[in-house]
Amino acid sequence: MPTDADIAALLITLKLAGLTTLILLIIGTPLAWWLARTHWRGKPAVEALVALPLVLPPTVLGFYLLVLLGANGPLGEHSLAFTFTGLVIGSVFYSLPFVVQPLQGAFAAIDRGYMEAAATLRASPRDTFFSVVVPLARPGFLTATVLGFAHTVGEFGVVLMIGGNIPGSTQVLSIAIYEHVENLEYARAHWISGGLLLLSFALLLMVYGLNRRFKVVGP
Amino acid sequence: MSLEIGLRLSRGDFALAVEACLPARGVTAIFGPSGCGKTTLLRAIAGLEPQVSGRLRLGDETWQDKAHFLPPHQRPVGYVFQHAVLFPHLSVRGNLDFARRRCGDGPGPGFDEVVELAGIEHLLSRATPNLSGGERQRVALARALLTAPRLLLLDEPLAALDRQAKAELMPCLERLHENLSIPVLYVSHAIDEVARLADQLLLLADGRVEASGPLMAMLTRLDLTLAGSEEALAVIEATVSAIDRDYHLTRLAFAGGGEGRELWLPGDHLPVGRKVRLAVHARDVSLTLRPPTQSSILNIIPVCVDALSSSGPAQTLVRLRAGEIALLARVTRKSETALDLHAGQALFAQVKSVSLVE
Numbered sequence: 001m002p003t004d005a006d007i008a009a010l011l012i013t014l015k016l017a018g019l020t021t022l023i024l025l026i027i028g029t030p031l032a033w034w035l036a037r038t039h040w041r042g043k044p045a046v047e048a049l050v051a052l053p054l055v056l057p058p059t060v061l062g063f064y065l066l067v068l069l070g071a072n073g074p075l076g077e078h079s080l081a082f083t084f085t086g087l088v089i090g091s092v093f094y095s096l097p098f099v100v101q102p103l104q105g106a107f108a109a110i111d112r113g114y115m116e117a118a119a120t121l122r123a124s125p126r127d128t129f130f131s132v133v134v135p136l137a138r139p140g141f142l143t144a145t146v147l148g149f150a151h152t153v154g155e156f157g158v159v160l161m162i163g164g165n166i167p168g169s170t171q172v173l174s175i176a177i178y179e180h181v182e183n184l185e186y187a188r189a190h191w192i193s194g195g196l197l198l199l200s201f202a203l204l205l206m207v208y209g210l211n212r213r214f215k216v217v218g219p
Numbered sequence: 220m221s222l223e224i225g226l227r228l229s230r231g232d233f234a235l236a237v238e239a240c241l242p243a244r245g246v247t248a249i250f251g252p253s254g255c256g257k258t259t260l261l262r263a264i265a266g267l268e269p270q271v272s273g274r275l276r277l278g279d280e281t282w283q284d285k286a287h288f289l290p291p292h293q294r295p296v297g298y299v300f301q302h303a304v305l306f307p308h309l310s311v312r313g314n315l316d317f318a319r320r321r322c323g324d325g326p327g328p329g330f331d332e333v334v335e336l337a338g339i340e341h342l343l344s345r346a347t348p349n350l351s352g353g354e355r356q357r358v359a360l361a362r363a364l365l366t367a368p369r370l371l372l373l374d375e376p377l378a379a380l381d382r383q384a385k386a387e388l389m390p391c392l393e394r395l396h397e398n399l400s401i402p403v404l405y406v407s408h409a410i411d412e413v414a415r416l417a418d419q420l421l422l423l424a425d426g427r428v429e430a431s432g433p434l435m436a437m438l439t440r441l442d443l444t445l446a447g448s449e450e451a452l453a454v455i456e457a458t459v460s461a462i463d464r465d466y467h468l469t470r471l472a473f474a475g476g477g478e479g480r481e482l483w484l485p486g487d488h489l490p491v492g493r494k495v496r497l498a499v500h501a502r503d504v505s506l507t508l509r510p511p512t513q514s515s516i517l518n519i520i521p522v523c524v525d526a527l528s529s530s531g532p533a534q535t536l537v538r539l540r541a542g543e544i545a546l547l548a549r550v551t552r553k554s555e556t557a558l559d560l561h562a563g564q565a566l567f568a569q570v571k572s573v574s575l576v577e
Contacts, residue, residue, distance in 0.1 A: 120298035
């Protein structure tokens, strides 16, 4: 059976994933909208930056974040390393492409004609975004939310680098598993691993089931 | 009130340079071949082509000049796109409410009036993806009208429709023409639609205005591409003057027509006194110096030759006057010589076929 420490790790994981997804939706939506519409020459560079976490070893991202957020970095004594806030910042970078890419795809797929029709019906660009673009991009938002959440739940390297492994504060499920295995507590590792496997499968099943027609980026 | 247009756009190898002043009343057809810039002009008027430069005024309101560009959502236009563009996430009523909510209770036509005019009462709760082409266009028209537009822009609303759907939408456009006083710009490349709906005509060719003016005069101008086309026709406004019950024929008198200047049309369903629009194709009119006495053709009108123009190597196009109306006849050059056709000559036009367009 899972112990109190495992439950604490679960709660931290869910809180981290929920908060990260929320922040990513707030900053990822305008970013994705801009990427979907801009003809700016520098767009490929921005797209490459957003996609970096897809290919980079999480430890690389974690290392740089540790340098940036740690006590020897610009923040000095306000260091965010080994804090929950630090974890959130790391996760936002780490899961960025999983939110931005589905949204960008969904926005790009919307026929401009709908936006033009809305404009001739006296809807301002902002009004059009919320009353036409967002509803039409709903599958993209669903995919972005689920992938952003699930991917944050599954993160390991970044958390280990910048969050350490402080039970009740920065210990998330993936690290709890690692620790159980290290201590040869296979039964406890099974409980959490099996639970995460089922949760991830259920989330992905929901995405693919609800948006059959929508393209999902793979990790 | 008028719509003053002075718009320019250059995009790749396409250039638009339109200078025109159109009366802001009735239906003005923007007519021309595919690719001549009709739709681009309409989009520019709606503000949907931000690269277009120049000036645009409706009455005393400036929509665009050197210093200003009124964004599309601030221009009081209603726009019906060629493919309707209904919002797929909203029902028919949702689409109509989208327009109504944003335009408040303006001076325009009310919800019930618009829904009735478009004939879509029974569709209100339907989802838009399941509508037929004709239904979609009627909803799009109603949606555009609910913005209380001061100018209605229709971009080939019939082009994507099949025959049946066209037959549904056409009466709706005619009711619009009769009941609402909103000026309409109607883009079309089908001369029969233009003949049916338009009051004025703006002819476009290669992004430039070829000519503009009242429909009937424009159709019979021999120097324009319209009269030169295979489909060349004249439109006549006439009044039902009598019905022949025995033979099921309708007699129509046209303005300035005197004795013998009348036309017979098969059918007897129109009430006496009704004003109608008739189309007479140039290819259906032949000329004779003396009135034939033993002919199956009913419509033989005394006319006067007004002008002649060569129409290809073998044919001549003749403009004829009968009272105040103008007709076109296409004859062979051989006949032109044989009859010694010349301006001012009085003769008779035999009209093989007249069709009711309104």
